[in-house]
Amino acid sequence: MAQNVYDEAEFFSGYSQLPRSIHGLDGAAEWPTLRELVPSVAGRRVVDLGCGFGWFCRWAADEGAAEVLGVDLSANMLERARRDTAQPQVRYERHDLEQLALAPASFDLAYSSLTFHYLVDLAGVFRTVRTALVPGSAFVFSVEHPIFMAPSPAAFVDGPEAAPVWPLDRYLDEGPRVTDWLAPGVVKQHRTIGTYVDLLRDAGFVLDRLVEWGPSDAQVAATPEWRVEQERPPFLLVAAHLPA
Amino acid sequence: MAQNVYDEAEFFSGYSQLPRSIHGLDGAAEWPTLRELVPSVAGRRVVDLGCGFGWFCRWAADEGAAEVLGVDLSANMLERARRDTAQPQVRYERHDLEQLALAPASFDLAYSSLTFHYLVDLAGVFRTVRTALVPGSAFVFSVEHPIFMAPSPAAFVDGPEAAPVWPLDRYLDEGPRVTDWLAPGVVKQHRTIGTYVDLLRDAGFVLDRLVEWGPSDAQVAATPEWRVEQERPPFLLVAAHLPA
Numbered sequence: 001m002a003q004n005v006y007d008e009a010e011f012f013s014g015y016s017q018l019p020r021s022i023h024g025l026d027g028a029a030e031w032p033t034l035r036e037l038v039p040s041v042a043g044r045r046v047v048d049l050g051c052g053f054g055w056f057c058r059w060a061a062d063e064g065a066a067e068v069l070g071v072d073l074s075a076n077m078l079e080r081a082r083r084d085t086a087q088p089q090v091r092y093e094r095h096d097l098e099q100l101a102l103a104p105a106s107f108d109l110a111y112s113s114l115t116f117h118y119l120v121d122l123a124g125v126f127r128t129v130r131t132a133l134v135p136g137s138a139f140v141f142s143v144e145h146p147i148f149m150a151p152s153p154a155a156f157v158d159g160p161e162a163a164p165v166w167p168l169d170r171y172l173d174e175g176p177r178v179t180d181w182l183a184p185g186v187v188k189q190h191r192t193i194g195t196y197v198d199l200l201r202d203a204g205f206v207l208d209r210l211v212e213w214g215p216s217d218a219q220v221a222a223t224p225e226w227r228v229e230q231e232r233p234p235f236l237l238v239a240a241h242l243p244a
Numbered sequence: 245m246a247q248n249v250y251d252e253a254e255f256f257s258g259y260s261q262l263p264r265s266i267h268g269l270d271g272a273a274e275w276p277t278l279r280e281l282v283p284s285v286a287g288r289r290v291v292d293l294g295c296g297f298g299w300f301c302r303w304a305a306d307e308g309a310a311e312v313l314g315v316d317l318s319a320n321m322l323e324r325a326r327r328d329t330a331q332p333q334v335r336y337e338r339h340d341l342e343q344l345a346l347a348p349a350s351f352d353l354a355y356s357s358l359t360f361h362y363l364v365d366l367a368g369v370f371r372t373v374r375t376a377l378v379p380g381s382a383f384v385f386s387v388e389h390p391i392f393m394a395p396s397p398a399a400f401v402d403g404p405e406a407a408p409v410w411p412l413d414r415y416l417d418e419g420p421r422v423t424d425w426l427a428p429g430v431v432k433q434h435r436t437i438g439t440y441v442d443l444l445r446d447a448g449f450v451l452d453r454l455v456e457w458g459p460s461d462a463q464v465a466a467t468p469e470w471r472v473e474q475e476r477p478p479f480l481l482v483a484a485h486l487p488a
Contacts, residue, residue: 147391147412147415151409153404157403157404157411159395159401159411159413160397160401160411163413164413165395165411165412165413166411166412166413166415167403167404167409167410167411167412168391168409168410168411168412168475168476169403169407169408169409169410169475169476170475171391171410171456171458171475171476171477172456172458172474172475172476172477173474192456192477193437193454193456194453194454194455194456197451197453197454198453201452201453206450207441207451208445209438209441209442209445210437210438210441211438212415212416212436212437212438214415214416230416230417231412231413231414231415231416232412232413232415232416233415233416233436
């Protein structure tokens, strides 16, 4: 079973105080870009892998999705998701994504936000997604950018000219990274961009977009402390589809 | 016209002493991996964009290519390429790649090694390649990896624990990078991986592979000073194709 850090009190408490936990999609700086990668959900059946508090599920329902399934491992998060969701077309299920089974050809769009970098058997999850989608469907997800995750410690340092630089190492050394984000001992899985591309292709997907996301100049003007995030991308946004 | 640094005496002299200039493909550490991305050339018409001394052109002819066109901007390099090439199916032409015109549907494979990162109008070059290829053709190329090219200065420094780290900054700041590699003032064009993917898609290509290349453990065992190259990839290898 995957590490269930979101059900540990210290982590959950910290996570619950993040802007994206309080303000939802509007509190996630990458959402405007990620949203552009999501095709119209009106009338579609949508599955959200790692749905957390259900913000995307509710957004999809508001956009006219016919059916939305949110899946998460965290009982804490699903409890709040169910409490906050009134739309009858949204349902939530608790599963370890690495053990998930979905009915074949039962969805038109698969979505996941900042979840896959916790999973060890991503190849298996991608195969599950492929089988659950009908031909022509879209698969849109975000992960921590491999540049962000690779080094240990992952923190800016002063560079040769005293400006902050990201001290990259171990980029090609794929495997676990243990960090102390919100709680000690959070385990993530580092993969290169090339490996994400291979996993998609091996599962039968065609890659459409890779967006190496950093804040826009307008976002930096509004939140100056984000400027350093333009030095290296914190998130990787991916759009792919199944051939029709 | 693109910068023609390969025809400057200091640069050409330095470049001519690199292992890949002396030993050809066998002197290029990434070649075994790049070769795996190249489909069979037997009976095919091949164009090499930035052919340099013609090593790949001669390899393709030896592998049974029906016709090979090598294009380069450097008169110095083409002079040696012609001198070293005996196979009648290989021909060389001198062009600025950004001004290149190729007959429509005249090739079955387009190849380029470590050239595209010098070009400003890569979108135009990709359109030229798309038009010159028949449907179903492969497009395989290498460039300096964006992680390698982004920072200025691009050199390892001691990290927080005295081990070498790559001081990454400016990754999302696309545009020229001026380096002093072999000669002062060499201008390269930094693009993110996401931009390479977008340019391919916009030109009509389907992406198959992105290999973020670093030396293998066996190569490091043979050449220990390469070990640091495993901390961040020096090259990006790309394989794409036109829909049939």
